[in-house]
Amino acid sequence: MRMHTRIIGGVLAASLLTQLTACGTLFFPDRRGQIEGRIDPVIAALDAVGILFYVIPGLIAFGIDFATGAIYLPGGTSAQVDPQALQNLVDADGQIDNAKLKVLIEQSTGHSLPLDDPRLIRHSGSIEQLAAYGLRPAA
Template sequence: MRKSMLKPVVASTLSALLIFELSGCGTVIYPDRRGQASGRIDPTVVIMNGIGLLFWVIPGLVAFAVDFATGAIYFPSGRYAVAPEALQRAIKDNGEIDTVQLQQIIEQQTGHSIPFDHPNLQQQPSSPELISQLNILPRA
């Protein structure tokens, strides 16, 4: 490779690494963790940010700041959420919720099974107002 062609390749590679480091490792790798306020710190993310800190001090500090600010540096809290759009299939034509379908969706999305027949489970009736707030429409 000629010397004149080597400069743009090195410059592009270093620019790409710098941009990746500026965005914060945990934020890029674990976007689903964003929004957490606290928890146990993930050592993998800390090590990756630390490696960036060894090579470039300012971008490494920015990566730590971004990951702490977004919450991506923390392990998941153990709480799970399902997007309202995914729940669309569980609503019957008349607006009632199909609990069997809902249980399947929750298990599929979170990997956890919720026993809807448990005696301590309190099920509240849904209202059209709640469903409209979630932008979920009954099938027509």
């Protein structure tokens, strides 16, 4: 019986320790320092489990994750492309040259996209969509 209570006590101490150090800070230390963003549902659920079992440590875990920013998903990156450079991609028929587009994206972002993939689905925009962004159709 003595060994049984030691095992239960050890498991309880280990789980309290992990809850006090906060799940997001423990699992994703590279996310610390973020100010805002979308909340990671996995980290929020793990912190919520801490509230279910141990109210105070679970609240502390939420507080630490929000304070350090570890609860937020990593921020997305975006790149801007000069509209004049995009004009050079359109041929006389108004079609976009995929090879030139791929080179432009690779130069602007540093990532190579598989624009020649047969599974690629191309969507055409409409005049209404352009107007929503304050743009005029010109080809």
